[in-house]
Amino acid sequence: MKLTAELKNVTKTYGDKTVLDGINLQVPQGEILALLGPNGSGKTTILRILAFIENPTSGEVRLQGEPVDFGDSAKARMQSTLIFQKTVLFNGSVYDNVAYGLKIRKTPKILRGEAVKRALELVKLQGFEKRPARKLSGGEQQRVAIARSLVLETKLLLLDEPTANLDPKNAGIVEEVIARVNRELKTTIVMATHNMFQAKILPHRIALMNEGKITEVGTPTEIFGKLSKNLASFAAVDNTFAGNAKATSEGTTLVDIGGGVQIEATVQRQGGVSVFVTPQDIILSKSQFTSSARNTFKGRISEISDLGALVRLKVDVGRVFAVQVTKRSFVEMGLNLNSEVFITFKASSVNVV
């Protein structure tokens, strides 16, 4: 097994605060590895160290078997690139942005044009070369940022919550691109994610993180099989609850997740289980309505965060659920903090593990 990147006993401290504590991690060539854990668990710091824009306080980092000298990491940086969670673009056209790394690498102009064109096609932004990058929509901007890294065809591609601020359409394009470059170019990918769905589908392996440590590494099946054990690391993942399951007479399962909330699921299970519902599967309404969906709960909005085209809400129904609505729906429904709302989702949208 050839390793693209390896962290050996890596520690990072800021003053007396330990952000990474003895991290050992191997990333084989061609793998997609997801880092999953709550905010502040050290995911971003690992990515920044692997991008060689942050120095570890101690420990060793190897890139393709060679130890990296952080005093002179310019060469290593050519082989690894990081896509930030917050989209950062240079002032200028889409072409200027995507071609930047190629210019640094002194790629001849004619090859640059072709490479930029291909990269833009990958992220479905063909023909966008001349547009001013900062005038694009949020989703398009993040796709430009991704094309700007893809065009370099680095051995290691690092993504920090690449779809956290994107609407489902843009997120879908980005997920497709990640899978495609991994499959076709055999690019090794390390990504931090909060998105349970993404973590289940995209990566070959997941590293669970909590408080600066890797608590568990395994395939998605292995990791999600032990969800309740690893719940601390999942605390940040939306709508994940531990509960007690019992069968109903209709052949479905009722999971008591506490706070007076019982979720109905189509999967048949008994005893201690973990459940999660992706925020995209939840319908938000101001009044109760008749539908085939088995789960409807009344609650109040406890948190609102603006993601651009989307608004992310926390709804407290006894337990707190994360819900996503478009900005337009949010405005049209006249929602506000503490508004009374209903959340509705189908029993088949409930994942039980």
Next chain:
Amino acid sequence: MALDILGGIGKALELIFTGDPELYGIVSRSLLFSGMAIVLATLWGTPIAMLISLREFRGKSLVKTFFNSMIGIPTVVLGLLLFLAFSNGGPLGFLGLLFTPGGIIIGEAILVTPIIISIATTAIEAVDPDIMNLARTLGASESQASIAVLKEAVNGVLLSNVASFNRAIAELGVALLVGGNIAGLTDVLTTAISRYTARAEIPYAIALGILLMVLVFLINLAVLLARKAKWILTIRKFPQWLKRHRLEAER
């Protein structure tokens, strides 16, 4: 007296429009000296601004306050200090810069350096701090990443150049005390105005005053236009835009 002034203005306009060589010699020296001073001050001021804005060090705010307050240094005081430094007995007397064009250029460059540093520092600090890391993760070396940051701040740097040029071309103290106001060699617009006025050659003084005002006005107009350049480009593209929208509407 009123007639004198009116006559003076008339004579001045005549000098301007007939392209009086003495007059335009002074104008071109003014432009050259101020221009060279800006180039020099930008060459050493921009890297200093980058160091101040991109590095963390003790006393950083003190340094910034120092350059900010130096913007307002009276030109005569700086002129005097430089005169003392450049004069034969002074510490820099060996350079032989006193009463030479080189002396004026260096003096004015020193005068505008605080303007360049202060405005450029503010502009660079306003750039998204992630730009540096972005450039680095795309493979840029430290100096290439710094240039990427500077590019984002280019408007601020240009603004600092214009503000500096305004200050340099309109100042009197340094040019007078360091340059010596030698006719045909080191006299510039401001010093020549004072000389002609003292000698009661009012038409020349008025003509130079008008030209100085026109120059300052033109420079600021150019900046205003440059800022509106995007707007102008948009107007130029308007026919294409209209065509595209008509086509779309027809579909």
